[in-house]
Amino acid sequence: MTLAPETTDLKVQLRLDTGADDWFTVCDLPRLLPGRGVAALLPDGRQIALFRDRGGRLYAIDNRDPFSGAAVLSRGLTGTHEGSAFVASPLLKQRFDLASGRCLDDEDVHVATYEVRTA
Amino acid sequence: MSTDSVGTGPRPTIVLVGHGMVGQRFLEALAERGLTATHRVVVLCEEPRPAYDRVQLTSYFSGRTPEDLSMTDPRFLADHGIELHVGDPADTVDRDARTVTARSGRVFAYDTLVLATGSYPFVPPVPGKDADGCFVYRTIEDLLAIEEYAKNARVGAVVGGGLLGLEAAGALQGLGVETHIVEFAPRLMPVQVDDGGGAALLRTIEDMGLTVHTGTGTQEIVTGDDGRVTGMKLSDGSTVTTDLVVFSAGVRPRDQLARDCGLRVGERGGVAVDAQCRTVTDPHVFAIGECALATDGRVYGLVAPGYEQAQTAAATIAADEASFTGADLSTKLKLLGVDVASFGDAHGTAEDCLDVVYSDSRAGLYKKLVIGRDGTLLGGILVGDAEAYGTLRALTGSVPPVSPESLVLPAGAGAPAQLGPSALPDDAIICSCHNVSKGTIRGAVTDHSCTTVPEVKKCTKAGTGCGSCVKVLGQLVTAELEANGVEVDKGLCGCFAQTREELYEIVLALRISTYQELLDRYGREGARGGDGCEICKPAVASVIASLAPTIGASGYVLEGEQATLQDSNDHFLANLQRNGSYSVVPRIPGGEITPEKLIVIGEIARDFGLYTKITGGQRIDMFGARVEQLPLIWARLVDAGFESGHAYGKALRTVKSCVGQTWCRYGVQDSVRMAIDLELRYRGLRSPHKLKSAVSGCQRECAEAQSKDFGVIATANGWNLYVGGNGGATPRHADLLAQDLSDAELVRLIDRFLMFYIRTADRLERTSTWLERIPGGLDHVREVVVEDSLGICGELEELMAAHVAHYRDEWAETINDPEKLARFVSFVNAPDTPDPVVGFVPERDQIKPDLPLLAIGLRPAEEVLEGSAQR
Numbered sequence A: 001m002t003l004a005p006e007t008t009d010l011k012v013q014l015r016l017d018t019g020a021d022d023w024f025t026v027c028d029l030p031r032l033l034p035g036r037g038v039a040a041l042l043p044d045g046r047q048i049a050l051f052r053d054r055g056g057r058l059y060a061i062d063n064r065d066p067f068s069g070a071a072v073l074s075r076g077l078t079g080t081h082e083g084s085a086f087v088a089s090p091l092l093k094q095r096f097d098l099a100s101g102r103c104l105d106d107e108d109v110h111v112a113t114y115e116v117r118t119a
Numbered sequence B: 001m002s003t004d005s006v007g008t009g010p011r012p013t014i015v016l017v018g019h020g021m022v023g024q025r026f027l028e029a030l031a032e033r034g035l036t037a038t039h040r041v042v043v044l045c046e047e048p049r050p051a052y053d054r055v056q057l058t059s060y061f062s063g064r065t066p067e068d069l070s071m072t073d074p075r076f077l078a079d080h081g082i083e084l085h086v087g088d089p090a091d092t093v094d095r096d097a098r099t100v101t102a103r104s105g106r107v108f109a110y111d112t113l114v115l116a117t118g119s120y121p122f123v124p125p126v127p128g129k130d131a132d133g134c135f136v137y138r139t140i141e142d143l144l145a146i147e148e149y150a151k152n153a154r155v156g157a158v159v160g161g162g163l164l165g166l167e168a169a170g171a172l173q174g175l176g177v178e179t180h181i182v183e184f185a186p187r188l189m190p191v192q193v194d195d196g197g198g199a200a201l202l203r204t205i206e207d208m209g210l211t212v213h214t215g216t217g218t219q220e221i222v223t224g225d226d227g228r229v230t231g232m233k234l235s236d237g238s239t240v241t242t243d244l245v246v247f248s249a250g251v252r253p254r255d256q257l258a259r260d261c262g263l264r265v266g267e268r269g270g271v272a273v274d275a276q277c278r279t280v281t282d283p284h285v286f287a288i289g290e291c292a293l294a295t296d297g298r299v300y301g302l303v304a305p306g307y308e309q310a311q312t313a314a315a316t317i318a319a320d321e322a323s324f325t326g327a328d329l330s331t332k333l334k335l336l337g338v339d340v341a342s343f344g345d346a347h348g349t350a351e352d353c354l355d356v357v358y359s360d361s362r363a364g365l366y367k368k369l370v371i372g373r374d375g376t377l378l379g380g381i382l383v384g385d386a387e388a389y390g391t392l393r394a395l396t397g398s399v400p401p402v403s404p405e406s407l408v409l410p411a412g413a414g415a416p417a418q419l420g421p422s423a424l425p426d427d428a429i430i431c432s433c434h435n436v437s438k439g440t441i442r443g444a445v446t447d448h449s450c451t452t453v454p455e456v457k458k459c460t461k462a463g464t465g466c467g468s469c470v471k472v473l474g475q476l477v478t479a480e481l482e483a484n485g486v487e488v489d490k491g492l493c494g495c496f497a498q499t500r501e502e503l504y505e506i507v508l509a510l511r512i513s514t515y516q517e518l519l520d521r522y523g524r525e526g527a528r529g530g531d532g533c534e535i536c537k538p539a540v541a542s543v544i545a546s547l548a549p550t551i552g553a554s555g556y557v558l559e560g561e562q563a564t565l566q567d568s569n570d571h572f573l574a575n576l577q578r579n580g581s582y583s584v585v586p587r588i589p590g591g592e593i594t595p596e597k598l599i600v601i602g603e604i605a606r607d608f609g610l611y612t613k614i615t616g617g618q619r620i621d622m623f624g625a626r627v628e629q630l631p632l633i634w635a636r637l638v639d640a641g642f643e644s645g646h647a648y649g650k651a652l653r654t655v656k657s658c659v660g661q662t663w664c665r666y667g668v669q670d671s672v673r674m675a676i677d678l679e680l681r682y683r684g685l686r687s688p689h690k691l692k693s694a695v696s697g698c699q700r701e702c703a704e705a706q707s708k709d710f711g712v713i714a715t716a717n718g719w720n721l722y723v724g725g726n727g728g729a730t731p732r733h734a735d736l737l738a739q740d741l742s743d744a745e746l747v748r749l750i751d752r753f754l755m756f757y758i759r760t761a762d763r764l765e766r767t768s769t770w771l772e773r774i775p776g777g778l779d780h781v782r783e784v785v786v787e788d789s790l791g792i793c794g795e796l797e798e799l800m801a802a803h804v805a806h807y808r809d810e811w812a813e814t815i816n817d818p819e820k821l822a823r824f825v826s827f828v829n830a831p832d833t834p835d836p837v838v839g840f841v842p843e844r845d846q847i848k849p850d851l852p853l854l855a856i857g858l859r860p861a862e863e864v865l866e867g868s869a870q871r
């Protein structure tokens, strides 16, 4: 597989809800494999699942799978459904839209989403 | 003599005589209709205990207690004010005064009398029949007495080889006595099966170590000086030495009470009733269950017709319309572990009817269908394999959609059409979790315009429970869409229009070694350039892994792009558990392990606090590892010489073994060595679904090889190879592919078989479903892999040789690769912090997941966040 050449010093940052310009640095960009996720721990104990798609877009959602309660969404398989990125829970396979947090298999369920950038 | 309220008071009285299975059902029907509120209900029960499940009587010997068998909830009786007199049978009935006198002397006046006195076992009038050691088999008390007596008995004999006789024989054998069966008719189960079926049964039952004497009667029970049974004389002149005798020579209706009070009974017994179950003699008296003679001239000895009669009588008393004129005698039983079923006109009594018979007495199989002149299925008998009973019974009375012979031939033996779900009637239940019928599923497609399985699931709830019906559901939805002229997309998923098999051919022919290239060149228009989906990524990853050496891809599943495609478990080389922790399963080839290795596993589990369990696959599973512990655990395992067991992969799991010739007195080959060789040869082989195997040292089959994807059984001359077996929810007995193979021939044939399966199966299709699905079935597979009809065997062997030559242990590779190891953390930004919701609580001296911790969810700060704390 050929990946676009990487600028290794880019960092992945999450916006915290404590202030408009409060960005929390999570890790170096290369730690995110396109098509797979990682989990991050926020200072207040929250767990976030971060993803990167093939086109380089980043996504961040809550890591907790609302169906099982386990903090595992970062370990799910990702894909594209009708043009939008999703992750399928590794436990019981429900899919969540990465941009909106909506569950594609149960309209009553959704997970929180977060703003994410590289810097 | 005290008289209990003659001329019944404000509430009319119903007296029920007999509290057996049908009596109890009658009481329930009374309660359901509100009659217990408007009537006084009195029950006279002869046995020392209220109604219990007589059908399951024999399960007493497999550990069910009399309490377990009880059908009577004391609360039910109390709630409905039912007066039950246990151990107090009815002695006489005075129909003019309308009273019943019980043995205790009490007299009960009735407005309505219901007789449900059942049957008694018929004991042939042979000399010695009352000796010590003679029993019948009808009540819990009979069983208790047999059990007690058998403690001092070495041999037992059952008189009667019918349904109940075989059940009694099974029970005797279970009590550890050497068991004989004496049957007057020329075959076993003469009522249910014909000669052919009897032969198959005989063979199987003799194989179980029972001695069967057919075509001979019991002439005399011989007793010793102490009056105890010592043997039997048979009508063919022979004798059987035995310590105890169980009579099971049929039952007779208990109609004495009825006879004594002048009610009409049939020539061969049974209280004559009309279609409402009222006695033909007296409108105030009903008879139901095994004591009743129905309008069709039959006395029914099965419980289902009795229940129908109970309902009918209760409805009639409530002045509702109901009638019982006869019932279907179809039965499916499991006797001594043999499936026996008969349905419809099993003996072919209809004029001009024809039989279609398949019989293999070596395998204890016998299947017969009775077909009418116009092709209508009239009935049949199945012995040894009653799998098709549900479908066949539902089809009785109609012309089956496929030829009759294909319905009885075993799968693969040239059977062109296994009757799939499309042949089922509309009322057949497809999803048992949600009780959804085939008709409802078809309706979802035709009336509610569902076009996919997920839509049908949502609409009907079918498939949303345990999920075991989803495969059939898919077939039904496809069949229904096709029937409605909708073009059905056979593509793998929304990203690929090709099937898995087609993608395999593309990858192999064009040596495509990355998913992205395959998606961008061969994906559906809209999917190219995208991220694929959770269905095709692991499927393609599996194809690439199976072919890795041949197409020039890395054989290491966490290398480069491959890492991103793997299913979540494969990505961490471990099995995810419900709380986000993992299990660890090292390979233990053939189930053979040294004490040193056992100690290593014990030490690791102790040091990491893991829950340990012996698995069903002859190895050891350690549960409760956090993701960051996996490399530490594996470093120690690899150091001690363990390799990945691929419990997480769609790959070879275990090759189980029995101890075989080395130790076992029966073994004819070294099954352990062969199991180890096979496990080491195929370890790491990725496939459409998991692969399981086993090797048994002789035909006794202690390793259960015939329930495996490929199973091997030793013979005096080599090995027999069985394929397509499956345990799980839809068990399938494996088919014999080839016999008496040498070691080299066996391995070569398995190489070909596995590679042909990997090439042509669908995603998540076990060898069992694959064999059933592919055109030509087992015969086709045999032609391809044994006779090389397609000329591809050379290629299949080369592909396997390449796999074997390139195998490397993926855990050893992972722990030596710092970049890969960095992935094994709970948090990318806090590698040393464990996931706080992975917690454990103690149970039976080990740990289990702390599930409440998951329900509480994340830290309190979390709850203010929109949407995250919904559950």
Ligand code: SRM
Residues within 6 Å of the ligand: B575, B576, B577, B583, B584, B585, B613, B614, B615, B616, B617, B618, B619, B620, B621, B647, B653, B654, B690, B692, B707, B725, B726, B727, B728, B729, B730, B766
């Ligand atoms: C651990 C074990 C149960 C045990 O405590 O004994 C087990 C545990 C699981 N089984 Fe199993 N099966 C285990 C032996 C079996 C057996 C018995 C055997 O192999 O002899 C069977 C029936 C035989 C067969 O497969 O034909 C069996 C039939 C299944 C099935 C149904 C497969 C089918 O085709 O019907 C599934 C579901 C599936 O694979 O889709 C399943 C799936 C699973 C999974 C992987 C479910 C999951 O995705 O989490 C379980 C996870 C194991 C883990 O986390 O480590 N397990 N499972 C056994 C591991 C054996 C081993 O050493 O590898």
Ligand SMILES: Cc1cc2nc3c(=O)[nH]c(=O)nc-3n(C[C@H](O)[C@H](O)[C@H](O)COP(=O)(O)OP(=O)(O)OC[C@H]3O[C@@H](n4cnc5c(N)ncnc54)[C@H](O)[C@@H]3O)c2cc1C
Residues within 6 Å of the ligand: B017, B018, B019, B020, B021, B022, B023, B044, B045, B046, B047, B054, B055, B056, B057, B058, B088, B089, B090, B091, B116, B117, B118, B119, B137, B138, B139, B164, B167, B254, B257, B288, B289, B290, B291, B300, B301, B302, B303, B304, B306, B333
């Ligand atoms: C071992 C065994 C296995 C069987 N397996 C099957 C099977 O697989 N499938 C199937 O359909 N059927 C099976 N049967 C048959 C089934 O048990 C009977 O069809 C069913 O029990 C009939 O119910 P019943 O209420 O009519 O008779 P019973 O259950 O026999 O009840 C009659 C009751 O009336 C009592 N009674 C008799 N006279 C009097 C009196 N004068 N006063 C008071 N009480 C009295 C008796 O003591 C008895 O308790 C089996 C039977 C046995 C023994």
Ligand code: SF4
Residues within 6 Å of the ligand: B658, B659, B660, B661, B664, B665, B666, B667, B668, B671, B696, B697, B698, B699, B700, B701, B702, B703
């Ligand atoms: S299968 Fe045969 S050889 Fe193996 S343990 Fe059982 S009886 Fe012995």
Ligand code: FES
Residues within 6 Å of the ligand: B430, B431, B432, B433, B434, B462, B463, B464, B465, B466, B467, B468, B469, B470
């Ligand atoms: S049988 Fe359909 S979901 Fe369980």
